[in-house]
Amino acid sequence: MTEETIWGRNPVMEALRAGRPCNKIMIVSGSRGSMGDVVGLAKKKDIPVQFVPHNVLDKLTNGANHQGVVASLSPKKYVSVGDILAQAKSRGEDPLI
Numbered sequence: 718m719t720e721e722t723i724w725g726r727n728p729v730m731e732a733l734r735a736g737r738p739c740n741k742i743m744i745v746s747g748s749r750g751s752m753g754d755v756v757g758l759a760k761k762k763d764i765p766v767q768f769v770p771h772n773v774l775d776k777l778t779n780g781a782n783h784q785g786v787v788a789s790l791s792p793k794k795y796v797s798v799g800d801i802l803a804q805a806k807s808r809g810e811d812p813l814i
Contacts (some may be wrong), residue, residue, distance in 0.1 A: 721790040724774070724783035726751050733758045740793035741765045745774060746784040755786055 720740060723732060732739065733755070742759050742809035744752055746768045759766050773784045798814065 720776060720792060722787060723790060724778050724781060724787045726755065726784045726786055729755055729786050729788045730758070732788060732790060733762065733764070739764045740789040740791055741767055742786045742789075743767045743769050743774060743777070745769065745771050748785045752785065 723729060729742065730751075739750060739759070739762070742764055744755065744766060748768075756766050763803065771785075774785065774787050777783075777787050802812050
């Protein structure tokens with residue numbers, strides 16, 4: 718599985734708030750405003766923050782409107798049906814698949 722790249726202030730903040738596993742966050746050097754919130758939450762969750770020139774994010778996003786922030790997320794972890802059934806059994810619950 719490969720990592721997922723997302724960009725934009727709101728998508729990155731929502732991924733951080735939701736607890737999505739994140740490898741690193743890149744922010745355009747000299748950014749202000751709501752970037753402080755992104756940096757603060759990333760540091761709280763021990764996610765590395767790297768400040769880069771604007772053109773680095775332009776290349777990563779193929780020129781999309783990245784709003785000065787890009788996050789590299791870890792691949793989603795999938796579980797088997799057997800794992801779901803075992804977890805439900807250990808909790809004494811009926812599985813819903």
